[in-house]
Amino acid sequence: DQQVKQNSPSLSVQEGRISILNCDYTNSMFDYFLWYKKYPAEGPTFLISISSIKDKNEDGRFTVFLNKSAKHLSLHIVPSQPGDSAVYFCAASEIVGAQKLVFGQGTRLTINP
C-alpha cells in the first residue's frame, strides 16, 4: 500500500511560468515532509522541507504548502527555469528531521523554453 502518492507522472511548463507539483499521503502519523529533485544518473538532492506545525515554507523560488486536513502537499516553483527540469520526489516521515523516508513515485517536470 503506497503511503505517499504523486499522481502526475509528468508535467510540462513554460519557462517563466509557475510549476505546481502535487503529493498526497495516507498516513496521518506523518509529521515531516520533504521534496527532493533528481537529475538523470544522479542521486536525489534535498530541496525543501516542512513540518506539520506549518502550512507553508518558502526558500527562494521554491515554496511548499501543506494541507494536513486534506493530507496534501504541493511544491510551487516560480518562475520556472530550464534547469528545473528533473524528477521531483515527495517524501514523508513520522518524525520531524528523520531520515527514514517514505517516497512517492516522482513527477518528471519539463520546462520548455
Place this chain on the structure above:
Amino acid sequence: EAGVTQFPSHSVIEKGQTVTLRCDPISGHDNLYWYRRVMGKEIKFLLHFVKESKQDESGMPNNRFLAERTGGTYSTLKVQPAELEDSGVYFCASAVNGHSSPLHFGNGTRLTVT
C-alpha cells in the same frame, strides 16, 4: 567535500549470481542509509547504519540481501543469489546525525538481473 560515492555505477548479472554494491559515505557521516528504486517506482528505504551498527533493517526485502559496514566507514550491500525482481537502482545516502540533517545521496548503482 567529496560526496557519497557508489561503485559500480552499473552492474548486469544473471539470475542466481552474486553482486556486491559498495558505498563510501561523506567523511565524518556516522549515519548511512540504503534505499532502492525498482522499475521507476517510488524510492524505498532498505536499512540504516549508525557507525557499524544496524539501526533499522526493516526495509530489507529478504535474507538474500546482506548489508555490512565494517569499521563504520564504507558499506557493502550483497545480493545472493540475485533474482529478476532485484533489478533497480540502489541508492546510498549519508548524514552527519540521525535527525534534522539532510540526507546526501550518491548517484546510485543500477542493477540489472537477466
